[in-house]
Amino acid sequence: MLKLLVRFSLVATVAALVASAGAPAATYEEVLAQIVAEPYQPAYVPVGTDSAFAPAVVPNTLPAQDYTTGSVPGNPDHPDWPATFRYVRYFSGDGAPLRARLALHPGFHPGVVVVHGFNTNGKESVIRWAAMLYANGYNVLASDQRDFKDEYANGDGYPAWRQSFGWKESTDVLAAGQFLKSQPGVTSVGVFGFSLGAQDTVLAMALDPLGQVFGAGLAFSGPGDQNAQIYSTAEPPGCQPPSCTYPATNALVALVVPPYGAGGKYDEPCEVLVDAGELYGTTPAAILGQLKGYRAQQGISVPLLTFYSQDDPLVEPFHATMMAGYEGGKPLQRTYLIQQGNHAYFYDRWWQQRAALLYFKGLLPGADADASVTTTPTVNQTPAGAPLSQQLVSLGNPTPQQADALAAVPVVCPGSPTAVTIDSFSARRAGSGVLLRWRTASEAGVLGFHVYGERAGRRVRLNRALVAASGLVGRPAGGYAYAFRARLGSGRFWLEEVRLDGSRRLRGPVRAGR
Known part of the structure; x- marks a missing residue:
């Protein structure tokens, strides 16, 4: 007691x-x-x-x-x-x-x-x-x-x-x-x-x-x-996503976010946020919000x-x-x-x-x-x-x-994807250029695609007009294969999915293999 x-x-x-x-x-x-x-x-x-x-x-x-x-x-x-x-x-x-x-x-x-x-x-x-x-x-x-x-x-x-x-x-x-x-x-x-x-x-x-x-x-x-922080590293200054690159942030991402080394998966922030969004059931823009x-x-x-x-x-x-x-x-x-x-x-x-x-x-x-x-x-x-x-x-x-005005910058990872659409995306050298191939798992709600490459350290669009989704031309909204020949002989490449609701989703980068 x-x-x-x-x-x-x-x-x-x-x-x-x-x-x-x-x-x-x-x-x-x-x-x-x-x-x-x-x-x-x-x-x-x-x-x-x-x-x-x-x-x-x-x-x-x-x-x-x-x-x-x-x-x-x-x-x-x-x-x-x-x-x-x-x-x-x-x-x-x-x-x-x-x-x-x-x-x-x-x-x-x-x-x-x-x-x-x-x-x-x-x-x-x-x-x-x-x-x-x-x-x-x-x-x-x-x-x-x-x-x-x-x-x-x-x-x-x-x-x-x-x-x-x-x-x-x-x-x-x-x-x-x-x-x-x-x-x-x-x-x-x-x-x-x-x-x-x-x-x-x-x-x-x-x-x-x-x-x-x-x-x-x-x-x-x-x-x-965090969105303003990432955008503060954008190149060129004043750019509009997805036509921006983030060299300083990219370097940190490649160093800090696993998996590490030559087989590392991530070297830019939107790649990290897309995968995080898929795992946790949300979108990159929502995470940044x-x-x-x-x-x-x-x-x-x-x-x-x-x-x-x-x-x-x-x-x-x-x-x-x-x-x-x-x-x-x-x-x-x-x-x-x-x-x-x-x-x-x-x-x-x-x-x-x-x-x-x-x-x-x-x-x-x-x-x-x-x-x-x-x-x-x-x-x-x-x-x-x-x-x-x-x-x-x-x-x-x-x-x-x-x-609020200081935070009023473009969203670095625009778009609100609701489902995984791209099944595969690859790049292979072909002559003096690079052949890009991708396959879709589903095309429901997809308008088409843009292809981006790297030129002088900056991401630039390579296609003049939108690559139309095959599901828009009276065909079933199932998966389809695509090919695009880029005149760039090296560097990194990205694929942007454009949806009917105006949202966009960037995949990649991939590098050209032989």
Whole structure:
């Protein structure tokens, strides 16, 4: 009986502690004032070791290495996971298997989910951030989102589960929060995301409108709108899909989305979204319509802070304006644009660690009252940095209308296919040109086809007039075979299906074989 009373008293004490922390002791504005008052050094020089990995001797590195060599297990720049982090496997809401590293402290303490960006190795790219948070007293889950390298290599990814640029992945982040919160001793959960993971942090928080899973969120360099993000890389500028190419996005897709290597299936975003749409029962355009974090943030009720950099070559500063445009009337949301930081992992690792630690200590329920939760960076500080407040770029007071105008770009994957129509599509060299062949499985609702080739790195239409569907000329709407001779002798080729309702669907690319 005495043991039962003691246990009840302990649980009641923890519950009271968390409940009392529902409104943070330090106000949102006070915490933000602390963060921007900290010195930020764009010319950061990593020196010495990262104490988060002690007793192992792990050199501090430039932040940019977190998503390059520092994300590759076995590379000298990638440290081993501390022994406190165990390997776990759990499931997203729709059953997608996810693999993660979990570290728990004895007793009752808050936790943080660390969300990786669009990086082949997923959670390995945030190992230093996970270790730093654990060293400062947090329970930590560094989890993959669906269909990254660890999942694919272990039979938990493609083709059974596929990436969707954040739509399904945001539900994975929510599942990560639920998984961490279910662990013994975890009193509350924050979420901390980078790049694509920052976008998915915002979207996941919006899926939790009452804050029942996440108590606070912090995001660096997340696209405010994924369609606008992809279109910002379009060539030539101002083009109209499907006559656009996306060289920068294509390179990332080929690197990050499995299957990998010479036999890789994907090298452009619409290919990924078409296959994701077929698997999950929707369309590419509908998926992109879900990836509007700048609007989704309106449904978030707990503290959210987002950072962007003016010199970011991947996620351009207009995303900061989009996010700021929908913050009106939300006293617990703020977007900052700094002058120099590059992408996601900002130049000054010390400042970024300190900012995250101050943020969660002040705003994550229960952290402020937990003496074991600290705010000490685990890397060196480079002196002579000015306060961040002196290195901010003013966003003015953008309106929702201005934010929407920035998102009003062409849909990069137009059309709403309702069924698989193309059964096969191939290219073979024939003399000085290429013979393209395709076969349809069904032609119900199909008007015809356009053929595209690659010229000087750009996708161009090769047929002068629409190749009419055979089912339109009084024949049954069954499958038919087609051939088209292209004068281009090499490169990639695409086939566009044009439907009677005006929608279009792009297939390919294929390359010419002999």
